[in-house]
Every structure is written in C-alpha cells, then in structure tokens.
Amino acid sequence: MxxxxxxxxxxxxxxxxxxxxxxxxxxxxxxxxxxxxxxxxxxxxxxxxxxxxxxxxxxxxxxxxxxxxxxxxxxxxxxxxPVDDGRIAALAASIQAQCAELLALTSARTVS
CATH class of the missing domain: 1.10.260 (434 Repressor (Amino-terminal Domain))
Known part of the structure; x- marks a missing residue:
C-alpha cells in the first residue's frame, strides 16, 4: 500500500x-x-x-x-x-417527612 x-x-x-x-x-x-x-x-x-x-x-x-x-x-x-436504591429510599423518606410537616403546618393554619 x-x-x-x-x-x-x-x-x-x-x-x-x-x-x-x-x-x-x-x-x-x-x-x-x-x-x-x-x-x-x-x-x-x-x-x-x-x-x-x-x-x-x-x-x-x-x-x-x-x-x-x-x-x-x-x-x-x-x-x-446509575440507579441507587439507597438514595431513592432516602429521598422518598425525606419527601414523606416534608409532606407530613407541610400537612401539619397547613392544618394548623386552617384551625387558627
């Protein structure tokens, strides 16, 4: 060549x-x-x-x-x-806790 x-x-x-x-x-x-x-x-x-x-x-x-x-x-x-099941579980728990806190705050506001 x-x-x-x-x-x-x-x-x-x-x-x-x-x-x-x-x-x-x-x-x-x-x-x-x-x-x-x-x-x-x-x-x-x-x-x-x-x-x-x-x-x-x-x-x-x-x-x-x-x-x-x-x-x-x-x-x-x-x-x-990459999917990290541990991180997904931690995020889900955090979101759940934040939703519960938000619900408690908004419930307290409507009661007042």
Missing amino acids: NAYIHSIMHFDENSIMNGDIDRLERARRRLLLRQSDVAAALGITQGHYCKVVARVVPLTDRLGEKIASWLDAYDSGAVGP
Whole structure:
C-alpha cells in the first residue's frame, strides 16, 4: 500500500477514535456520571480512563470498539445515570417527612 494512503487511513481512524473520546466525555458529563462509572462499564480503571481521555496513552482498537459500543447504547437511550436504591429510599423518606410537616403546618393554619 502506498505510504501516503496508509497515513491518510491511519489519520482517519485516529480522528474517528478521538471524536469518540470527545463524545464519550460529553455523554458522561451530560449524564452526571463519574469517570469511574464509565471506566467500569468499559472494563478499565478510572486512572486508565483519565489517561485515555487526556490522550496520554494511545486508544487501543479493543477499547475503541468498547467506546463505540457504549456510545451506540447511549445514543439509543440504553445508558443512563446509575440507579441507587439507597438514595431513592432516602429521598422518598425525606419527601414523606416534608409532606407530613407541610400537612401539619397547613392544618394548623386552617384551625387558627
């Protein structure tokens, strides 16, 4: 293969991968995910994720494929913020307590 054509193909592949890294970071931030959340989904450590995003280490084909797959899932709506049952329960209890307080305050107002 002509060296010029090979360099263009290599540049295009790198551009696509770099574009995927940028999209990955935008999606992560939009979903309010931690780097460690996305790293776990990709099967890498948070430290390695950070280095890939900063382009300190090269993006391997295998990781590039995992990122592309994660982005496809994100685009289809299959990826969202993590669900924390403990946090949901805590919020529900807080809302319930606030509703009870509001009811008590409004009841006291109508009695007066």
